[in-house]
Amino acid sequence: MFGGRHGDTAGIARPLATTRGLGREVWAERFGPGGWVRELGQGFESNDAEHLCQLAKGPAIGRGDAHSIDNPRYFVEAADQMGRGAKENREHHLDAMRGLLMIAPAHTAAVRKVSAEIYFDHTKPSDIRMLASVALFAKTAAPFNLLQGLIDDLKHEPSDQVKMFVVSIIKEIDKKSDHPCFKPIAQHIRYLAPKVAALFPSEWKRKDFLTSYFMLSSGYDATYDYGGHSMFAVLMSDSYLPSVMHIAFGDYMANYFFESFGLTIRQQGMERVIDHMMSPKRFGTAFGHSLWNFGGRRRLARNAADVSTLEQTIEEKLKIAPKRYDPMRFEMQINAFGHDIDILSLNESHFMPLISPKYTPGMLIDNLLKTDRDLHHFHNMRDMTFMVPTEFGLPAWLDIQMPTVISYTRKSSSFDMTKEGAIKMKLDHRLVIDSRLTENFGFGIPLMHVALGMGFSKRVGVNLPLNVDMDANLATGKVSFNKDFRLPHDLINYHFNPYSFKHYLNEPEKSMELALFKDQEVKQFKQEILGDILGVNFHVDGYRLPDEALSQDLTDWLYKFDWRQKLYYWITNPKWHPRKLRLSAQPAETNPSTGRVFTVKHKMTPPEATERPASTFKEFQTDLPESFVHVWHVTDTFKGTKERRAEIEFRYSYTPDRTKHWFQLFYDRTPFSSKEKDHVKVCLISKAKQTTTDWEKVHNDKIQHVNDDQKVEVDTTLHYGKNCKSGAEVVTHVEYSHSDQQKQWLHELETGVTQTQVHGLDNPFMKHFKGCTKGLKKGLMFPYSCHKFIIHSSQLNKMTMDVKFNEHVRLHENPVLTTLYSIMRSAYYPHLRLDFMRPNGTTPGEIHVKSVVRTPCIDQRVADIEFMGPRHTSIWKSVPVSWGAHWAPKTATHLGMTNMQSYSRKWYHRYCDIQHNSVATFDNVMYEIPETTCWKVLAKDCSEHKIFTILSRNTENKKKDVRVLMDMHIFDISHVGDAIMLKMDGVEQKLVDDKPKVVMNERGVLTHILTTINRTLATIETPVYGLSVVAVDSSVFVQVAPFYRGKLCGLCGDFNLDRQHEFLTTDGRRHNTAWSYASNFVVPDDMCTIPPDTGASTPVVTHY
Template identity: 30%
Template sequence: LAADQGAGGQLASGPDITMGLDRLRSARVANKTDHGGGLLFLVLYNALMPFSYEEINDIYRNHVLTAPDDIKQSVRHVFLDLLAAEGLNQHVSFGIHLIENNELTTQEAERFYSKLHLNLKEVSPAMVRLVGDSCRTEAVKAHRDVWTTCKLAASALVGSKSCNHSHDDHHEDHGTCSPEVVSHVFNYSVTPHDVEHEPEYQTEVFIRAAGNIGTQKAMHYLERFILPKWHANEHERMAALWALKQASRNHPELARSIVLPVFHNESEPSEIRIAAFLVVVVSNPDLYILRHIAQEVITDPSDQVVAFVTSAFRSLAASKYPCHREIAQHLRYVLPMWENIPKFMRPLDKARSHLVLDSGYNAKYDFGGVTIMEMIRSHDSYFPRNLYINMKDYVAGHSTDTLALSFESWGMDKLLNKLVGPQPGSTKSIWDFMGRRRFPRDASAKERKEIEDALHIHDREYDHAYARLSLSAFGKAIDSWSFDESILATINPNDAPEQTAEKIFGQEVRKKAFYLTQDMTFLTPTELGVPVFFDFKRAEFLYANHQKIDITHGDAAEINLGIKRHYLYEIRAYQMIGIALTFAKSSLGSGYNSRTIISWPLDLKATLAPLEGKLKLHRPLHLPWNAANHNFRPFTFQTPYDRTTDIDSTVHALVEEHKPLYRNDELVEFDRHYFGDIFGVDTRMKGYLIKKGLHRGLNEFFNEMTWRDRFYYVLINPHWHPRDFKIYFEPAAENPTKELDIEIAYKFLEHDDSRESHFPVHDQIGADPEVPSTHVLSVDVNFKGDTKERKLSAEMRYSFNHDLFNHKVQFFYDRTPFTKDEHEHLKICAAAEAHFPKPDWSRIGNLATFYQGRQIDAKLDVHYGSSCEGQSSITLNGHFSHTEHDEEQLAAVAANKPITQNLRKSGLHWLGLKCLKGREHGIPFNYYCLKFLRHSSRFGKLTADVEWKNYKPLLNKLLHYISKYHHFTPEEGGFFSVIRSHFTGENGKLHVVSRVPWWNLKDQPHTDMVITTEDGHHYSHWNVPIFSHMLEPRAYSSLGYSNFGEYNALYRHHVCDLQGNGLRTFDGSVVELPDTDCWKVVTRDCSPNHRFLLLARATGNPSFAKALKLFIHKTKVEILSVAEDSGLILRVDGSKVEATPERPYSHTDHDVELFEVKTHDKWYEVVSKPYGIYLTFNGNLLFVQTAPFYRGKLCGLCGDYNLDRNHDLSGPDGHQYNSTLEFAKSYVVPSPDCHPPAH
């Protein structure tokens, strides 16, 4: 009866079903006369529902298997999608029967199993046994992917809602998770020792299956793989923690009791502790647990754990997702515990482990959602250990764990090392992970080998390369993929790149898949004697046609790709509520039909010319193109149900015979055309909306809702408003475009390269006579038609001099007339310069004065119009300096005055006093000094004069709607929008002062502006948002710093410094050094590659207390004094060489620079870009930096550089020391000509 109501009819015979399968097989693109694959799938779904096992077998044997050979496979695919969607016992049993008898391909079997737990109507013990036993058959076990999805499907059924959980160890579970049923799927008694020699993927599948089952016994099973005493490997421990996180909702107290000891065990790797913490978070912990964790992380030695916990607590406290209300309320009482702790006041550092989320909730309509993103850093690798994204939806009081995707990796840096690992002869910087590999030479090999043999440093081996991708849907693990180094075996190193690409991407593939994502039917008797029914179904149809990629190799190493694709995605849903008039064989009620279609055809020819640095794209447009349709049609119905209806009648009854809930005069039709005259391609939007309340509704939609609210509003349509919306791309009425050409080019110009451009470029920076180095990025776009070409050309140039103190950015734009009303080109020529002050090293004795009185000169010129000369122009001339508040703090530090103001407003003052205190203890540049030097270089005040001539609005032409919006709210548009709001007349001048205050986590970055007009009036604009650090540049230039570091922590390279009798590691631990004149290992590449080794020793010379020795592969570099009265000298491979400020020393190998040595003010800088090494040394102080490539693979006094101070004190043999002095002694190189420290 329910099937009859939903379908509007019922197909009676096998031939009708077969006809429907054939039509469903051929469904591709819906048009005006085609109701599409989604609706036809729903009709066939309802038709096949009452069929018995024998009838299903009859359809398969007599109709599916007898289909013509050219369509047999696609008919079978559709038939299997229907079987999986039905979810009744007979349908599932028949599908499993086909799998067990090897009648399905591997992909078909895998897809069938993956849909089981989503669509099964009644999860019974018998069904669990059936699925579980099928996993043991040879047909399933022979295929890894099929066995994986089978086990996960069976375990998901065990842990379904039909499982009656026991909440103590004295009672058994009942229902689908009773011990007898579980025995067909899982063995609770297995230990890590039992599976020690089993294939790893099998063990991990069983671990994920335990997470699906979620019983107490399953959690105890996971406990054995989590606790260190059972000695499971890290892969298994991480998998068990993720499975426990999934299962914790059934037994939260048990989950917390398992993981809290792991989290509080500071000797555990940070990745394990963070995963344990996440289990605690999802188990709905009480306030006292959260407060205890917050208190513990204040003194926790692991920086990665601290970073993750703080980011997670802050993100959850700010979450708007309804299911986070309780923990968010708890955390509002927890976060104040960190308010006065300086290290917790820093912004989120995304280079470390972290959790962030984006959430929303609309109380009016009771819907919302959250997207959670996590990254867990590895303790021994540059690559992160875990990346995780989870999407949850909340509608009408129900939360759904819709989708989760997790990627984990071990040893992936081993593959990176093979691909781009630095070698002598590399032509590019390892800081950028690029390099061309050459063979090394063997200079100074003997001495380095003697040092290595004397110390016996154990290699920090790469893990076996292994990665795991896991997919979960609706709270259950449904699939898992893993790969290791064997994947490289499919790639022949002798093949040309295009041959390898053709192997992977060159096959023609056509995919068509149907999914039933909603299926709810309720039938309730009433006192009236007729039943009330509710029926809600949603089907999704995905079609992808991948034609074979045409790959050819052109001249000059060009690679030509011909790509043809077509993607179609359709969602079809209906919802009905009504009364079944059984005595009249009809139904009466109300409901809606909805349909959304997105179509994307792709015909693209791409040419990659690596030698020229160009990418060319060509696309014929093939118009007209119906890109998207959305229809929502509420209706009332009084429909007979007849079991002899054919397909066409059924579809017609479901779509056409229902009566619309709204009359035509209650709707407003629209047919709008956009961009046709501009691009030659007309964007047409056509359809109808409800007339009543339209303007109020649109205002609410666009101005009062977030993007997440809009998504749910469109998807759910809470008011059941009728709507029809279609988007077409059509040829323009005049001068239509038929083809699109895009060319993107990049090149890097050295000072002696030719500088050709069709734009009036001028790379010289101000009055600086040096010819700078320049990055050039250009884009050319051509909308080509038979009668007109619309061309657009743009170029961005970034120039800098060799010492990086002068910078210039140029932007050029040239557009031909696009519209019929335009008769001239639109050109823009913009140039911005910045001149940073060079450091005055004579001030280094008093750091507070190092940047006092200094400034950054800045200039911006914009010319635009039909030409870049004699047309409109805007000029800004100014300089950046310290704000008045910063000047007061620096003056107070210079005078060594105590802090008298609020500490939050005295950050520079506090850092300066900490630096002075370190100098009093004989440390010239402690951690606070380096930080003070960087932050005191911040120039947050801009003083500028702005002048415009022949001003004509430019933004109105380019971005009309944005310009109109910011005209009324200029502050929201930022700095330039505020300035523009004061432009009056064609010519004029303004004086602008901008002050960017220091801001903390609770503040939004902003500037306070005062603008003075020509008539002397002052206008103040407070809290103007800033969207970058452009208005607060830093002049700091030491230790490889650049202003990019303010935007992304990945550009901040940590420093290890050796001063006096102490050393600070890359990760911030302070190490006490022993009193010895032997060489000590400062830092070393301890991977099996042994790329560099840096040593230092005490000399006994009061003027130059330290000597330095660096091995870059087999080349030795020494900086030392040879006598008490001599200065520092530079030796390479034992021979003295000269380096002067005017002429740095450059050492080449295989005709490529291996390293460069610069000198200034008695400081030596050694930079090896191919090897990613930077150090600066003056005989007493040493500062070292290495590229992020080496993270987790370094050893020596500077630590392992894994962004975590925990386990920093790791000796040559991997032993962990508690004493920094004993740790330092372990890296002393014994030798007959020195005095080793006493032990």
């Protein structure tokens, strides 16, 4: 579906025939006088284009359109009509666009023309336009002027999904790959990428998994003229589920490009099934599952009839139409080398039983597992022959064959899940894959009826048995796996044998193959490992080249190869090294293990809990006081005459304001081998504390000092050995603070003038600081620019680390540490500026490290590092480092901000706010509404589930009251003088600052967390429902889980992450003015008046 292209000449290789197993007549016709000329003439004249069209027939044939596609113009005409038909024709349009992409190498100009027309037409569906952008960038080698026009058009792009997708394509292609298929377009992109990064810095830096995006990874080895690539594309619509998801793997070899494997998944309306199963009213309130963890991550900081009646009254007054699900449809298509292998298509009739009242949890899985299966499939995954003429008159040919057998057996399997959350699963599966690849390259000698050449034979056989019993309880957080070993059995059988050959065309029985390496040139090995340690003996035997022949390869593999080249070395074996490996498992001779039990437990307690989770380790002392506590306990036991048991406990506790964190890890392992006499123990305690935002300085004249003197300190103590008292000890102190450069930037905010420039970049704090002060002058409580300024200025780029260890830590004798240091030193050797291999004055047993992080480019982070050890000092400059918080943490904690966002965007959550009469939606559209004291719907779940409703109204003293309707509770936040009051079901909640009150349901599941700060700010956190509400003075801030994407309505918008659809109400009407839209969510009341629509307010679209 998404393929690469090598300039204007490379195409998809055309399978002509096979070379093994052919009859004498076929060989004579192929290699006889004139036969190869005819074959080549057909391939280079017309059949390639014909075949490329055949590749695209699969999806159209599936829809009964085979009569239309013999002419490639079919796809061009079908694609040209996209967006003009009804919504139900969308699948047909996607099929036509897929066909258009597949015929692109043979009809470049036509496909480029139609794709450009589709893309630049902003009225066409966004997913169709995104596919058109793939054609322009990856399939048709668009010229520079067309790409430049496409980028200029991004400035006026109405669809955020299209913008994010195109920016991600440009960023991925700009990785400067040497892959021949992408090098031509990359040459153009490298001149345009800086412009895109400057125009859209937020889109360029962010990889958001709730928006459409494109990923590309490629590699190329010029020595062997061999390369490969992988693509991953996600097209999003108005749901947290992708509408289209595609992954493709391709190979490049000697000017030929193969799309070796592709998987395309398309869905419509499938969120209806997921919502039914994962709805908090069905799943969260029963088992305590946090809805924030569905598609994201977040740390937690009366009767139902009353709530339902109030919600129904609001809906009747506002005439809010619930959002209906699209008809359910699911399609999965697998293709290889341009051919559709398998197509799975399911419609609504297949999924309706899953959401029926009679459906019980686990019924679908049990129906799938309880049926025994014994399946055997044979596929020739690669069946191709290439023939090319040569200058000396002999035809050169390459033959590739990969017959593969797949065997799958399932018996006596079952799955059961009760309404209380108890799960029992039994699996007895076996998967066997045996693949044999042969590649032969040679020259045909027509007059002698002989073919000479070289080739190799490779076998990969894998035997994967899976027999396990699982017991789990979602309510208690315990999962246990019990597996009985069935030994002996083979696991892996692999060989790679290169050879030369001589094939007699008329007498194939005389054909011969001669191994390229003699037996005495390879090293045999045979070994039995891990038997004494695990009780299971792994038998390994085979052969390889001698050590002296592989020494240079090992050096190159460790220090020179990128990850893809490392993968090629083992899988593709470009040097044709002879290899053989057989791996089998059998019982150990002494103390054999008969099975394995693996158990995981998790428990969380809130700050006010009187009892904390107990520990099985006597080394444990206490958790962080007045904190949330998470405890994970894992045990791994090998059953048998000798019990081998390993146990690990991880405890994480943090205060509600997230300024203190404790990490505790305890590990205990019994003697596994016969040589071990003592337990192995590890005890680690790490305590982190940080300063945080000084909110009292969030005023126009002090906002620049809000993050002054921020600091993070981490103290860690590690003990290991026979016990945690007398063994090895390592003590570490790490401190993070602002770097000198950051302090200079903060100082420049006093004058508002940038005086420093680093690599052409101005003061990065200045833009958001000026926007923040401007918003504060307008009377806003917390402008969006203040949010960005506080987050960015809270980053601490300077780190100092002091490490002390006792005499039991033999640092320079540890083979793991010394090898790791050697690898890192070699990998980053170009950044080494100074290295003294002599004592530097530090105390023996101490290490001192200093790091300062810099950002010379928008998407690059480097660090200057000083290392002082007992024996040497080294200084490193501009070392590339990751964006992880361990290099430069942030101290901001407001609105769910956490340093986990630096590792995964799933921890990032947008917010909507209303300040005075200014609204900023989830999709960052800002607009003004007239003054009114009526209740207004800020955000409401307008799906069929109707999980929550959030309302707000202005008071006479210009503050805001808030009402939250959720399941069985009604929460009211109101103002009494300058103080704030929080009620639950009409009862005032007496709260102490920074000490949250936890609300649990009848099952003991934590459902709500209520907090007040200084009696001026109130928060309602509902992890089960995936909702966070913050009310302060004249402002309200709302955050919701990704689960609600596209389901909401109200002043905060629909949360579909596409601003061009922001002013659409649930009845399908588009509104031209902000108040025309917002008035639909003002609740009529005799005690207030609704202002008329003046048409004066227009929305302002801002960057994320």
